[in-house]
């Protein structure tokens with residue numbers, strides 16, 4: 137399998153997908169917190185980063201290199217911009233896939249100003265030669281520029297001004313250890329708690345000039361899969377609904393009705409997630425069942441089920457991957473409101489869906 141591609145497979149335009157779509161990109165800049173105080177949640181990361189940056193400022197030095205790792209939409213790009221803002225330094229933004237040749241990187245590095253923040257998104261997707269050049273740049277603030285080809289090629293050493301590299305990756309495990317080790321500080325971003333997402337939603341609603349009640353924000357937060365990007369996206373869709381179907385104000389009822397239209401359920405599962413779970417429960421008695429069989433049952437590609445639907449179901453404790461196949465957890469039966477076949481003899485007063 138080719139793990140080089142970090143984008144999710146196409147489960148076309150999922151409302152609960154965590155990777156940014158075009159609309160997200162257009163509006164996200166306006167919703168980004170500008171400094172550490174405004175950045176919600178991630179308490180540990182904020183506290184540690186605050187120390188790193190304060191200490192550097194006090195020394196009048198350039199901050200150490202920072203690696204940000206975490207799932208899409210948790211705030212890595214946002215934090216990189218905050219780091220630059222807190223250091224009152226300019227920021228240069230590029231990404232691993234944009235750096236094909238070591239020369240591309242040399243050109244960027246050699247044009248950095250002293251103290252500048254270089255944000256290297258998707259750093260795990262950089263080419264090998266560029267990566268090796270980066271090792272030296274990070275450690276010694278120096279690069280060797282190769283001039284000429286073949287036997288006549290010579291390496292010309294080039295001094296660089298001190299800079300701060302901020303690398304971001306959704307897959308820290310894919311980074312070669314020599315690269316990982318050259319970061320002075322690594323921040324692991326976690327999924328957000330619902331109460332934190334409520335604060336994200338209130339803040340965004342405020343910026344978008346949308347009226348929202350506490351209940352309404354809580355309802356959206358609970359369906360946002362621990363991800364600010366998804367919270368902001370659901371907020372925009374609920375806002376649309378509130379404007380068209382009501383007076384524009386977001387209440388719990390409005391949020392529920394809007395998200396029912398978009399088929400995002402109370403735990404943030406969408407149609408695909410539910411289809412997978414439903415097939416597992418109804419057709420295979422909760423499993424174990426092989427991935428391929430499950431995929432055929434829901435009419436999707438294996439990869440779509442495995443990479444798009446399953447990670448969240450596993451994270452939520454609704455599905456388990458076992459050596460014998462996929463298995464539903466008790467929480468899955470509860471969530472879909474289906475009584476497991478073995479449970480009817482217990483006579484606990486629940487409806488018997490399977491006949492007497």
Ligand SMILES: Nc1ncnc2c1ncn2[C@@H]1O[C@H](COP(=O)(O)OP(=O)(O)OP(=O)(O)O)[C@@H](O)[C@H]1O
Pocket residue numbers: 154155156163164165167168169174175176177178207208209210211212213214215306336364365368
């Ligand atoms: N802690 C936070 N507080 C408030 N808003 C946040 C926070 N983290 C992220 N956001 C919002 O979520 C959106 C996505 O964040 P961002 O682009 O920084 O994610 P990312 O981790 O860089 O994602 P990707 O891996 O796709 O590049 C932004 O609009 C940002 O405003």
Ligand SMILES: [Mg+2]
Pocket residue numbers: 212213214257304
């Ligand atoms: Mg980003």
